[in-house]
Amino acid sequence: MASFTLPTLPDTPGVWGPPSLTPGSSSAASSSSVLPPEFADIPFAPFSKSDKIGRIADWNAASSGTGRDGDAGMGGGQRGGRQGRRDGPQAYGSGASNAFAYFHGDDEATFSVVDNTKTPSRGRGGLTAMGRGGRGGARGGAAGGRGGLANGRAGAQRGGRGGMRGGAAPRGGGGARRGGYRDWDKPQRTRDPSVTVGPDWEQLEEIEFTRLAKLRLEVAEGTDLASYGTLHEYDRAYDRIASVRFEKPLQPLDRLRYNPTTSDDPILADIAAKPSVASGEAGEEAGPAPTRIFVTDSILALLMCATRVVYPWDVLITKSENGDIFFDKRDGGAFDYVTVNENAADPPMEAESKDDKNAAANINTPGNLSLEATYINQNFAFQVVNTKKTHDLADGANPFHDPSSAGDADQLASAGYRYKKFDLSSSAQDPIELYVRTELDAYVPSTTKNAPPQFITIRTLNEWDSRAQGAGGAPDWRTKLDSQRGAVVATEMKNNAGKLARWAVQSVLAGADNMKLGYISRATPKDTSKHSILATQWYKPSDFAAQINVNLSNGWGIVRTIADLARKSAGEGEGSDGRAKFVLAKDPNKGTIRLYRVPLNWPAEDDEEEDEELLDEEGGAEDDE
Structure with a gap:
């Protein structure tokens, strides 16, 4: 019959975690079964004792996502925020700073979409966004929707069809505009300069x-x-x-x-x-x-x-x-x-x-x-x-x-x-x-x-x-x-x-x-x-x-x-x-x-x-x- 025996842990009331492996110490032999020597130099990730430990790893949880109601998102995939459990256990170590967190630098600052091909909308969601939010200057911001003037100017200054993206107001006349389908992927309209900058010009x-x-x-x-x-x-x-x-x-x-x-x-x-000629009052220094x-x-x-x-x-x-x-x-x-x-x-x-x-x-x-x-x-x-x-x-x-x-x-x-x-x-x-x-x-x-x-x-x-x-x-x-x-x-x-x-x-x-x-x-x-x-x-x-x-x-x-x-x-x-x-x-x-x-x-x-x-x-x- 299979059995499992818990290892013996040394009593270390003054520290938290396994004891350090000091050569010649009396606890070295007993602690080697708990912490092998090849893992002795791995840094230890700090965490708070108040953190609720529910599972070892949750790969679907968003680290800082919040649901629609402001709760921490624990749901997976596209439903992260909306499906988050209001009172469920938090992710391991979420209450403390992560020592191994990777901070994105400028490696993605120059990222741009090259493929401008348009794909047909899928389902009713994309069609609704294009029909209501994606209207251009026909009746939205340009036709006098309330609050559409400022957005229209901003969109026009960005040039081209960007005016549709940032400037068109909804058909109802509101200043805010719902995003259209694939608005981020629409080609920008570019204008030519009025004068060509010469190679010997100094800005x-x-x-x-x-x-x-x-x-x-x-x-x-x-x-x-x-x-x-x-x-x-x-x-x-x-x-x-x-x-x-x-x-x-x-x-x-x-x-x-x-x-x-x-x-x-x-x-x-x-x-x-x-x-x-300098102007001045009579008798005064010019x-x-x-x-x-x-x-x-x-x-x-x-x-x-x-x-x-x-x-x-x-x-x-x-x-x-x-x-x-x-x-x-x-x-x-x-x-x-x-x-x-x-x-x-x-x-x-x-x-x-x-x-x-x-x-x-x-x-x-x-x-x-x-x-x-x-x-x-x-x-x-x-x-x-x-x-x-x-x-x-x-x-x-x-x-x-x-x-x-x-x-x-x-x-x-x-x-x-x-x-x-x-x-x-x-x-x-x-x-x-x-x-x-x-x-x-x-x-x-x-x-x-x-x-x-x-x-x-x-x-x-x-x-x-x-x-x-x-x-x-x-x-x-x-x-x-x-x-x-x-x-x-x-x-x-x-x-x-x-x-x-x-x-x-x-x-x-x-x-x-x-x-x-x-x-x-x-x-x-x-x-x-x-x-x-x-x-x-x-x-x-x-x-x-x-x-x-x-x-x-x-x-x-x-x-x-x-x-x-x-x-x-x-x-x-x-x-x-x-x-x-x-x-x-x-x-x-x-x-x-x-x-x-x-x-x-x-x-x-x-x-x-x-x-x-x-x-x-x-x-x-x-x-x-």
Whole structure:
């Protein structure tokens, strides 16, 4: 008959556990049957005597898992937390620190899923998650779900279909969103940068939008320096379009409108040619000469609203030999075109292929929509003014127009340019002056006798296809604009937050009395050549800026910070005369801006390389023929 005899243990009242094997000790022989010599050097895992020992090893128990009700999870597999026993025995040693615990380092930090293949959902659980939680911008966060605005902006800034993941609210309108099936495995939409970073560029600074949002600088109202140009009177007949039933067709007009960059402005060049003089009270010691910053209102407004802009952009910053700083744009860059739905939860996306035969997919790409919106914005401003009634500004005609050019006199568009100076100084020992050229679009005669006219800016919002991808949940304007004007405006404020903020800042900087907003829609969703004016609306620029939460002090803080980085940077890229060039560029897929030092001859050398490539291609084509 089988039997088991317990080993004899020595009496060791002063220690816990088996005695140590000391050669020559009297207990060595007796304890060898309990603890063999080959196991003598194994470290002992400490544990508390209060731990409930239920089993030697439980491989299915989660070490720190908690059930739905907050209990320790002892269940196995996928049911760990939910199936946990409320009062069951705890895992061995769970109440004490585990001496043999493995702590994960950075070995999994770079892990990413490579396989993006989509698998069909299994069972009802995956289908429900995709049906309710996985809806994109059609009706969820972009269509005005309560609390969906903040999520929509966050999703849009992450780029691509990430807007669906983080920005779309549930159909019921709640701010929180249930995860869709395999949301983690959806491919991210990536955008190309607005400018290619050269191999000889030196990155000086990288600033996240979260840091920019904390900047503040209180700046007083600007001082008017000069006013140039000729403005046409706004035609009050367009105020009578009070309903979509009285819509008017948008007419394409041929007008000449100048928008030169900062360095090409002759008025700013004259100011920069004069030496910078320190200002001070009579009898007081003159302080240091102020640093002067020269910029246009379009560039300044984008910098002040940089945290709202999603699409990539870049600004060329030049520091002259006397320390003056010029902010310039590149021809064909982000400042010459109007964006569409860049802040939507699911913004418009590029066609999968340029040879795609789907016309709707091609006409509704971000680039084509931007061209269409720019065309609409310009022609609406040309159409709603009366060219027979004009008002000349105080200091002369348009400074960019040459009257001797034949045939251009009758085609000159209504435009006025106001030059202003703002004081960005934070202390008397570091004075900074900013000179900006602002623009006005038309004037409205005053109803009071001998009172000066009121100046206005003219902008447009456009509807293209409310059912297309990227529409951002916008309602059909022809059916909702009369009865639900507020819902239409609220949707546009969410989908085009960056564009509207820039327009508001430009109007405030120019000192415009009012801002005229037009609602333009395609005559048919598939035709981008014919449009109709459905309605118009007046806004006070300051009230409109407050309505969309534009913080001017934060914008001035951003501009001052960028200027400080440029004027205080020195290095190998700086010329012998103190000149330097920088490029400030926004990351195309993240909320980050970067400042690069570039060669002094940039972008001329890039243009030469492009010309050489074109010549080579043309020469190769001739050889083939």
